[in-house]
Amino acid sequence: MTTQTWEPAKPLEELFRLNAKLTAGLENLLDTDDIGLEPTPKELVYEEDRVKVFRYVPQVAKPHGVPILISYALVNKQYMLDLQADRSMIERMVASGLDVYIIDWGYPAGVDKFLTLEDYVDGYLNNIVDFIRTTHNLDKINLLGVCQGATMAACYTSMYQEKVNSFIGFVMPFDFSTDDGLLFKWSRHMDIDAMVDAHNNLYPGDSLNDAFNMLKPLELSLDKYVYFIDKMDNKDALLDFLRMEAWIYDSPDQAGPMLKRFIKDFYQENRFAEGTLQIGGRPADPKNITCPVLLVLGLKDHLVPPASTRPFIDAVSSSDKTLKEYPVGHIGVFVSSRVAGDTGPLIHDWVTSH
Amino acid sequence: MSQEITNPWGAWMDMSKSAWDFWTKSVQKATTPPAERPTPATPWSDMYDQYAKMMSWNPFFQVPQPKPEPTLVQNLYKQWEDGARNFMALIPQPTAKDAYERFFSSYQMFNRLQDFWKDYLAKVPTDAGAWQELWSQQAEQYQRIVAPMLQPFAGNFLPENLKALYDGSAKGWDSIQSLITNLFEPVVAASPELQELLAKAVQGDKDAYLDFMKRAADTYREVSSRVLSMPAMGSNQRLVEKTQKLVDTYLDYTVKAAGYSTLFTESASDAMQKLADHLMNLQQTGEVPQTFLEFYKVWSDTNEQVFLDLFNTDAFEIVMNDTIAAGSKLKTLYDDYLQDAMQTLPFPNRREMDAVEEEVYKLRNKVKDLEKQLKAAGTGASRTTRKSA
Known part of the structure; x- marks a missing residue:
């Protein structure tokens, strides 16, 4: 049989190569003052407690008449949609002539640890929609939700259908009864009361990141750093990496009552999909949604598996509904070079035709 | 790993037994007498000179005296890592520093794992009866090596x-x-x-x-x-x-x-x-x-x-x-x-x-x-x- 011996020349060659990349990478780092997050110009137009709403500065003389409001998830920051200029979904939307607003849910602290699902959906989201409706003198606006922010926006739409012109959901968890996806499996018997109480009602964003990293333990916690050095001599690639790192670990703490409710009513009891959810004493039932619906998912999404998103299409009463699937993961829907050029025009065409 | 882990406390010994079978059948026969080592295409002295020259740009790297193989490569890796760490200490950007720390932690693990496997193959016994002891020693050693990596997962x-x-x-x-x-x-x-x-x-x-x-x-x-x-x-x-x-x-x-x-x-x-x-x-x-x-x-x-x-x-x-x-x-x-x-x-x-x-x-x-x-x-x-x- 063959016995292979270790050839020292090869690791030495690799060492030389990596060292050259490290040297160039350090020079790149020393030359970098700003990694360039959120390049698309915007202005603050609304504030309520720690929640802020920004309007992106229109890039056309006369933007589309019905604005679009983006509701992002509470667990990370909304600027993932505008991470860098060449892959910014926001930038493409604005450049195409859409009038885009986005919610920054802020960083809950102190008083905010008592915030509930009602506060977020029936309070902040409703107030923001009313503000934009009033500003533009419109009865209805377009609502776009991302991940958990899409679930909240869908709940809102089911309660305030008269204020929503069309609903767009990106990578939205809806049917929590699916066995696909470790988060869904792990959450089913989670004692969320004990977890939140142990953190004095404000669950750390870092602990959520630990959970997300466990979904692909080696790939997300080690591999990317090992392979990082092999591309850090390329400044563009290095900045891409740093921007994504900055975003991934920019994770707000979670208000206890809201997190408890989301785990119990959604992950464990699947109340929204089953039409039994109540928010502020009012039913939030997807059957109440009658506006046009566009649903976008990633076929390789390990956080929100397609099996959780797809059933929404059949759950709503809308007659005008479209499901768009891309062969990418949860974040790839927004930043993948294969998809980034497609989503902006997709949203533009959808909004302008509805 | 099967879906039926109902007795995690008892699984350790089962795993050891199956590992024993595995090693006696596969590893032993794979370790033939030392083969002729190929001569490196580039002489060691030339490689070292190239490395020392490459490192000379940076005062934080201290180039060691070359040692005979097979420790030379690992020594150089270690020295490279130490030098890079010293240099990175000057970088004020937290995101980049965190990435580097993780990278070097992985690198340290690689060196320890490489030592582990070489040590393992060096200790391969000819007496099949010694396999169980070797396995349990090596398994323990392996866990010590990977423990720093596993702890973040285990503690999540x-x-x-x-x-x-x-x-x-x-x-x-x-x-x-x-x-x-x-x-x-x-x-x-x-x-x-x-x-x-x-x-x-x-x-x-x-x-x-x-x-x-x-x-x-x-x-x-x-x-x-x-x-x-x-x-x-x-x-x-x-x-x-x-x-x-x-x-x-x-x-x-x-x-x-x-x-x-x-x-x-x-x-x-x-x-x-x-x-x-x-x-x-x-x-x-x-x-x-x-x-x-x-x-x-x-x-x-x-x-x-x-x-x-x-x-x-x-x-x-x-x-x-x-x-x-x-x-x-x-x-x-x-x-x-x-x-x-x-x-x-x-x-x-x-x-x-x-x-x-x-x-x-x-x-x-x-x-x-x-x-x-x-x-x-x-x-x-x-x-x-x-x-x-």
Whole structure:
């Protein structure tokens, strides 16, 4: 049989190569003052407690008449949609002539640890929609939700259908009864009361990141750093990496009552999909949604598996509904070079035709 | 890793036995007498000169004297890493520094793993009877190497101060540990079986340790827990009852954390077995990884799959959630205990601040409701700040 011996020349060659990349990478780092997050110009137009709403500065003389409001998830920051200029979904939307607003849910602290699902959906989201409706003198606006922010926006739409012109959901968890996806499996018997109480009602964003990293333990916690050095001599690639790192670990703490409710009513009891959810004493039932619906998912999404998103299409009463699937993961829907050029025009065409 | 992990405490020995079979059949035959080592295409002296020249740009790197193979490459890797770390200490950007730290941690692990495999092959016995001993020695060594990597996974979800506890640091818990020891002492003294398990556990027998903890906990609940559950008397009765409850919760957490840790340990060994299998197959086809990145990919892919298999089991979900809940309850009780102790100090504690913050939260919502009513009546402006859109 063959016995292979270790050839020292090869690791030495690799060492030389990596060292050259490290040297160039350090020079790149020393030359970098700003990694360039959120390049698309915007202005603050609304504030309520720690929640802020920004309007992106229109890039056309006369933007589309019905604005679009983006509701992002509470667990990370909304600027993932505008991470860098060449892959910014926001930038493409604005450049195409859409009038885009986005919610920054802020960083809950102190008083905010008592915030509930009602506060977020029936309070902040409703107030923001009313503000934009009033500003533009419109009865209805377009609502776009991302991940958990899409679930909240869908709940809102089911309660305030008269204020929503069309609903767009990106990578939205809806049917929590699916066995696909470790988060869904792990959450089913989670004692969320004990977890939140142990953190004095404000669950750390870092602990959520630990959970997300466990979904692909080696790939997300080690591999990317090992392979990082092999591309850090390329400044563009290095900045891409740093921007994504900055975003991934920019994770707000979670208000206890809201997190408890989301785990119990959604992950464990699947109340929204089953039409039994109540928010502020009012039913939030997807059957109440009658506006046009566009649903976008990633076929390789390990956080929100397609099996959780797809059933929404059949759950709503809308007659005008479209499901768009891309062969990418949860974040790839927004930043993948294969998809980034497609989503902006997709949203533009959808909004302008509805 | 199968879907039926119902007895994690017993799985370790099963795994060892199957590993023994595996090694006797595959590794032994793969280790032939030393083959002729190929001569490097480039002479060592030239390679070293090239390396020293490459490093000379940076005063933080100190180029060592070359040593004879096979330690030369690892020495150079280590020296390169040390130099790069020194340099990175000057970089003020936290994101980049974190990425570098993780990279170098991986690199250290690679060096240790490389040492491990070389040591392993050097020790391959000709006597088949020595395999079991070698396996258990090497498995233990392997776990020591990968333990720093596994700890972040194993400690996930736990409150921050319990992660530290999980990782072996028990600072601040000495008095509680001591109390538990006192509670266990009479139980162990009355049970020869527990004494035997404890003796094995002290010698590093994991199964014995887990079995001891479980039985001791069961016995504790039947005996001491009932005693501690009695209503206390006297002026400090509330404090005494809380202390007893805290001890009870800590014991529960300790037992569950041990089970959780065992699943990870078991998977690490499972990964080692699969990795060895894979490397032996690669050796037979002349495709053994030669460099850090090549080896790392094989190692990482193998471990990723093993741990994902584990994470998908029902047993893991149950053990993980039980451990997290037990740890969380312990922290809640401990925080409460601390606040009781701090009650007399001349500053507000967390409970008191919570009460104030909750009141402010309610008032804030009340103001918003009133503003909406005023607005609906057409008499007032919104409290929320509006800026021109």
